[in-house]
Amino acid sequence: MSSVFKNNTVYANISIGGSMRTVLITGASKGIGRQTTEDFLAAGYNVIANFHTTKMDKSEYPSFQEHIEVIKADVSDYGQVEEMFKKGKERFGNIDVVINNAAVNYAGLLSQMEEKDWDRIINVNLKGIFNVCKCAIPSMVNRKAGHIINISSMWGITGASCEVAYSVSKAGVIGFTKALAKELAPSNIYVNCVAPGIIQTDMNKAYTQQELEEMIPLGRIGKCRDVSEMLLFLADEKTSFITGQVFSVNGGTVI
Template sequence: MNRTVLVTGGAKGIGYAISKLFSQNNYNVIINYLNSEKEALSLQSLLDKDGYTTMVYKADVRIREQVEEMIDKGISKFGSIDVVVNNAGISQQKLFTEIDENEWDNMINVHVKGMYNCCQCVLPYMIGRKQGKIINISSIWGITGGSCEVHYSTAKAAMIGFTKSLAKELGPSNIQVNCVAPGIIDTEMNGFLNDDEREVLIDDTPLLRFGKPEEIAYTVLYLASRQADFITGQVISPNGGYVI
């Protein structure tokens, strides 16, 4: 029986690449989205046409009841959820003194509360089976901090701390929890960068280019595989040498 992965924010950018790659490796894929219905349905159509098995599900990861229902329906449809990829995220560049309370709360809630909801809802099932993989998508800015991105960097750093703590707690249940912290990746989320800003970031990256979403997806796929069963509590950062 094929394994099943839930990818939050799975219709665009890195999430799109993860959903597609897992499908191509014979996973059942639950593509979660909130505002990207058109992209989610287009991806599902593409994958279904190639004979892969998917489920598209709209849920706000900040809202517990919606997450519970998504996980229940995923397990009902596929019989299991073996891997959860907490990828849903937002970004914003703003001076710290200008970040309002709603912007702060939303940044924390999407990344941290969303991750908390997805993990806590799926874990009773994983613990009962004594197996499972949780992979949290952080950022290099969660490692180093980013100027004018205090709320984003805080949320991404929290994902790293969450990963390490939960890995220790779930180790005896044979559940691996890891974190991927991408560098500068060529996605729509970085579309706000102008040519000069892009050039500076590329010059600061030893490999002299932005990363590709597919390169992050391959890292996630490896961590989800049985070949990575002895890896837990780790932060892997595909960043082209930007952070060493």
């Protein structure tokens, strides 16, 4: 458990209307999603934490039992996403912030990639965001309030050799974000994107620490908290003039 829980300090995150705000985080069981879950709980949010293949349980957060709901769902399956939103709303009411973090990867030559692997990456990384946003938007439009934050990647900006499908899916996330931001701006809904660089997660376990650090001008691998702190910033109601933007958290790897 990260140090954010050690002193059991909770910073109240209260909406303008006076109620505690609720965030839904997909892919919350590990890496950036797990850190984001911990940090939003510590910041005083109710958290709906989604997982699929890597199991998680609310008992892992003993100090926050009243403020977390853990729901298993495959984001590429619209029916499961719909059910996740239903359960989340039954527990906490309106969902104020959505963070689309769930993603899968494939490393290898495109010529050797099977169609099922391509479909899986596009379905989770891109269709999954469509499914989640489609379920989130009606309530946000009715309330004329909401934040949607999509996780892309620096490879969605530059492309990565031997990661064509992943790069395509993450480039799609950027295009999706910009178009949806224009569509939802009249309803006072903010849609932004975070594009992490090399972060200490399972996705980079094929490389040594030295290999990774040599790619980064700041000379260190990014931490999951470097990303979660940007997400906390973008979810804040004070960021009321920021929408349709892509925020790179990459230590200067892509400038």
